[in-house]
Amino acid sequence: MKRVCVFCGSSPGRDPAYTAAARALGDTLARRRIGLVYGGASVGLMGVLADAVLAAGGEAIGILPAALARKEIAHPGLSELRVVPSMHERKAQMVELSDGFVALPGGVGTLEEFFEVLTWAQLGLHAKPCGLLDAAGYWRDLERFLDHAVAERFVKEKHRRLVLVEDDPGRLLDAFARHVAVPEEKWLDREQT
Numbered sequence: 001m002k003r004v005c006v007f008c009g010s011s012p013g014r015d016p017a018y019t020a021a022a023r024a025l026g027d028t029l030a031r032r033r034i035g036l037v038y039g040g041a042s043v044g045l046m047g048v049l050a051d052a053v054l055a056a057g058g059e060a061i062g063i064l065p066a067a068l069a070r071k072e073i074a075h076p077g078l079s080e081l082r083v084v085p086s087m088h089e090r091k092a093q094m095v096e097l098s099d100g101f102v103a104l105p106g107g108v109g110t111l112e113e114f115f116e117v118l119t120w121a122q123l124g125l126h127a128k129p130c131g132l133l134d135a136a137g138y139w140r141d142l143e144r145f146l147d148h149a150v151a152e153r154f155v156k157e158k159h160r161r162l163v164l165v166e167d168d169p170g171r172l173l174d175a176f177a178r179h180v181a182v183p184e185e186k187w188l189d190r191e192q193t
Contacts, residue, residue: 001099001176003035003061007113008045008104018105019048021135021169025104026052028169033058037097039090040064040082042075045104050075061097063090091116100129100176105138122159127181131164131172139165 012019022045029036036053039046040062053060054077061080065087074081084090095117103114118130132139143165149155164179166172 001034001173003037003059003098004029004100004102004173004176005037005094005098005117006049006102006104007106007110008038008049009106009110010039010041010044010046011107012044012048013105015136015138017136018045018138021133022048022104023052025049025102025133025169026058027056028173029053030056030058032173034173035059035061035079037061037063037094040074040078041068042073045106047075049104050078054078063093063097065090095120095126098128100179101131102172103132103139105135118162121162121181129164129176129179130162131166131176133169133172134165134167137167 006025008022009018026036026049030053036050036058038049038060041047041064042050050060050062059079061082062075062078063082063084064074066083066085069083074083082093084093091113101114101117103110114130117126120126121128121130132142134140146155146160146163150157150160164172164175166175
């Protein structure tokens with residue numbers, strides 16, 4: 001695994017455990033020589049994560065749409081900052097550069113980005129692992145919802161198992177290393193999405 005994309009909040013959130021989780025993930029990525037791909041901001045959990053990677057001597061690549069470059073305050077010290085024209089281009093480059101995807105605590109944008117790459121895995125567009133780093137139980141209700149969606153027959157159990165969940169960054173990355181993609185008949189080509 002060369003690089004992992006992390007989706008997370010541009011806010012630090014209420015609980016200091018979220019900041020601690022972002023810092024721990026950044027440090028773990030750098031120690032394992034796994035590069036970070038993320039949204040490119042210097043604020044919130046995004047900034048904490050990138051700072052931790054950089055402080056430990058790791059690679060941090062930020063991808064930021066031009067419209068957000070001023071609002072999210074682009075991180076000035078990254079290994080590489082790519083300013084792109086749109087959110088679609090941002091996500092396409094994140095997927096292209098990454099070998100797996102992690103969601104730290106965040107809001108609607110974090111959920112949207114994570115569920116898009118999860119849907120692409122379900123559709124067979126990629127076979128990369130997708131995981132939630134469950135800081136302070138932040139994702140517990142989302143896990144319950146996914147289990148409910150399985151029980152109600154909107155999500156297949158094999159697709160539910162695509163979501164790897166751990167509360168420790170090392171264990172999550174270990175689960176990524178053991179990840180074996182569920183063989184899927186490819187429903188679409190990426191150009192059709």
